[in-house]
Amino acid sequence: MSDSQPRYGEPGGSQFPITTALAFPDRQIEKSLGMVFGVVVRSMGMAKGITAGFKALAGGEVKQYTRLVEDSRRHALDRMIENAQLLGAQGVVSFRFDSSEVGQSLTEIVAYGTAVTLSNPS
Numbered sequence: 001m002s003d004s005q006p007r008y009g010e011p012g013g014s015q016f017p018i019t020t021a022l023a024f025p026d027r028q029i030e031k032s033l034g035m036v037f038g039v040v041v042r043s044m045g046m047a048k049g050i051t052a053g054f055k056a057l058a059g060g061e062v063k064q065y066t067r068l069v070e071d072s073r074r075h076a077l078d079r080m081i082e083n084a085q086l087l088g089a090q091g092v093v094s095f096r097f098d099s100s101e102v103g104q105s106l107t108e109i110v111a112y113g114t115a116v117t118l119s120n121p122s
């Protein structure tokens with residue numbers, strides 16, 4: 001998915017059903033299609049990293065890192081939705097995010113859950 005397209009939950013973006021629960025309250029799961037995920041590995045970049053490092057020393061929110069993490073999570077979520085749709089899914093249950101460091105300057109963000117097909121809304 002291109003970075004210029006609307007993202008999940010934004011106007012014009014996907015309204016693909018996703019929940020952290022095991023089921024949707026208004027729809028029945030017809031079939032589980034298995035696990036799906038979206039992965040993003042990001043780096044802050046040298047110049048922004050130095051600026052953010054000085055801000056961290058002063059205390060308070062480091063907005064450069066906050067924006068990086070928010071954008072990375074949205075990107076990972078969009079990739080997970082794409083993967084679910086490739087399987088023919090109509091939703092994702094048991095949704096989670098995970099993150100870890102890769103090396104000293106890279107962060108991996110993973111969005112994952114179980115792709116499912118759903119009955120018609122009641």
